[in-house]
Amino acid sequence: MSGVAVSKDHEDSPRAQEDLVVLSGVNKHFGALHVLQDIDLTIGRGEVVVVIGPSGSGKSTLCRTINRLETIDAGSISIDGKPLPAEGRELARLRSDVGMVFQSFNLFAHKTVLENVMLGQIKVRGTEKKAAEAKARTLLERVGVAAQAEKYPAQLSGGQQQRVAIARALAMGPKVMLFDEPTSALDPEMINEVLEVMQQLAREGMTMVVVTHEMGFARSAADRVVFMADGRIVEQASPEEFFSNPRSDRAKDFLSKILHH
């Protein structure tokens, strides 16, 4: 494909190594803390990138900058060739193409599960109510919570809520999905049901950025592992290479702490 003729709206374009999300020279401070330092990261279409690292390494912040829930101090971020707008309608439009799943689920507590998955479609996309409901039910079926459609979020388990949150994000037909520690707030026996949904998504070719502590998921689903520490990307490699043969001392230290005990 020539550089000029990159078609913007081809949802079903083949999984080429086409850059979808590009961060270059991104810097951010929280007061005196330099939380992101010169981040350069390119994510290809259809690629699954898992970001790991110790607490406070900046990985969640990195994830949140991609749809500008966190602003950046310097550098640039572009999605599908378009630079991230600063605010307003343009930003809202871009965000609707970037699905986000949070650690704390953040389902709308006053809406049923079904309404949660329909709301964005109707109000942001302008989809007809019937079509939105059909799509919502299909997605709820796919993540395995169709039976809970009429319930309120508080009546669901954490694992179920998180799967609804994934369905809510998918309902927008996003180009890329961001997962900000999606299993960190879950009871251990519920982690797998969420990871299975994510693995299925990865197999289907969704572009994903996943911040997680689940090394098993990183091994099995990631195309690339990005290891962050102290606000920097310390190393990135394929999961096999990263887990069996980490190059940096920082990564070796981190892996030794989480893998052997």
Next chain:
Amino acid sequence: MFDFLDSGQYDLLGAFWVTAQLALYSAIGSLIWGTALVAMRVSPVPLMRGFGTAYVNLVRNTPLTVVIVACSFGLNQTLQVTLGGDDFEQIGFRLAVLGLTAYTGTFVCEALRSGINTVPAGQAEAARALGMSFTQVLTLVILPQAFRAAITPLANVLIALTKNTTVAAAIGATEAALLMKEMIENEAQALFTVFGIFAFGFIVLTLPTGLFMGWAAKRLAVKR
């Protein structure tokens, strides 16, 4: 004991009807104005936030009597604002609704703001992440939950508003307190009966409000 009421000289029901209307129109007005104010107070536009904060702090700290009298003397007698009213009574009523709305809106605003604080910040983030505009986040996600959480304090505000309508007597609205003043002057021998009648009348108006709002607060509570 109540025989002075039989004279037909006092229109007790009529007076309380005006009180109820004052309370109702002002309640509707202040819920709308209070919602607009809280939208300003949480908006990302510094100018609107500044206006909202300044307005609330200025008006809620001004005595209601001053607000109402300012509406009458300032707006009506100086600036000739009549709000479309034809006679003195009608103009007084409309100005009273305006004054009560301007004043009570500040309390509605602050009750709603406490309601907004019960909504986890993550819900707004999730709504923004879906691509909603500020207005959509506010009206679809934040305010519906804030209203439900604020029903109990809003009940307080509405009860206070109902009783505050008595201040409108100062500018000639023909509501209950004006009639009470007249009865106290004419029926001094039955002073405590008169007090009792008016206290009872207000309880009839406000007690159901409180009970209904209490029921609604339980019924509509957002489960977390």
